[in-house]
């Protein structure tokens with residue numbers, strides 16, 4: 001556990017590298033927390049992206065991460081760059097004495113994720129991994145039902161991610177659809193759903209996966225399916241495709257237990273569609289309010305995620321998802337890819 005002197009006499013200072021699509025959610029989250037946080041520096045190698053970010057945020061702009069680290073007074077560096085760059089950038093930031101908040105996935109390779117955690121530990125700095133979907137009201141309610149053991153024994157779990165990503169999406173940036181910098185439908189688009197397998201249901205014993213590149217011109221998979229056995233004995237599966245015609249159709253989880261059945265669906269786990277338990281509970285009153293309409297599959301969790309990071313920096317909380325928590329879903333993802341590649345069942349943990 002990292003113990004750092006709390007910062008309570010001033011705002012927490014952030015710097016961000018990678019001013020692309022998701023960076024806007026970070027800018028929005030920081031604007032919402034302007035009473036306790038400020039963005040003071042931004043960096044991008046693309047001058048147009050950097051200019052737009054400087055204009056939106058008023059932060060100082062830099063063309064290279066190394067230059068930004070040499071000049072900034074930030075406490076935390078946010079990584080919103082292509083996924084395969086997170087390891088080297090995270091380690092550079094840790095070694096330069098900064099806390100790090102990295103977008104998901106933390107890395108595209110298992111060893112890289114381990115090195116990131118080691119570097120942050122060595123520097124005695126936090127490594128936060130963004131998992132904002134955990135903060136969806138629907139999933140928070142489901143998590144509470146799990147914690148209260150309302151399902152009894154869990155028998156079966158099914159997760160579906162039926163979304164659409166046209167070829168133009170992959171062609172829009174060179175890193176998309178590559179093994180080194182992105183990963184496929186499991187690792188990029190469905191990574192928050194892979195996270196649910198461990199965070200909601202518990203430790204996984206083994207996986208058996210198939211992946212395919214059926215329609216897009218990319219290195220990685222656009223479609224995949226995996227059978228999962230949990231250590232508790234529960235069985236389940238996860239089905240993912242980015243080829244749904246003609247638009248995003250479903251992002252769902254169904255849990256069938258001894259004393260309860262729940263389905264959270266909609267386009268991105270935003271609707272509680274079925275909620276039935278043998279015993280009533282006060283939380284049942286909250287079902288209607290927990291569902292929400294959404295236009296973005298990213299959800300609304302970034303500001304809530306930031307709240308925990310800011311509170312942690314102020315000494316008022318502990319990290320919700322740190323590097324070790326990030327490693328759990330990375331380990332599952334790598335197990336799935338090894339299984340699909342070699343046509344075999346892969347057991348966890350990957351190494352001891």
Ligand SMILES: NC(=O)C1=CN([C@@H]2O[C@H](COP(=O)(O)OP(=O)(O)OC[C@H]3O[C@@H](n4cnc5c(N)ncnc54)[C@H](O)[C@@H]3O)[C@@H](O)[C@H]2O)C=CC1
Pocket residue numbers: 017018019020021022023043044045046049064065080081082083084085103104105130132173188298
């Ligand atoms: N939490 C979530 O739900 C989401 C997370 N993400 C994650 O965020 C990350 C970025 O994704 P997008 O914003 O969609 O990508 P993007 O391609 O729109 O933006 C990436 C930006 O990084 C910049 N960049 C590339 N190399 C750089 C370098 N060496 N130094 C500085 N800047 C550099 C690019 O010029 C670009 O502006 C990925 O890891 C992705 O998986 C993306 C979407 C949703």
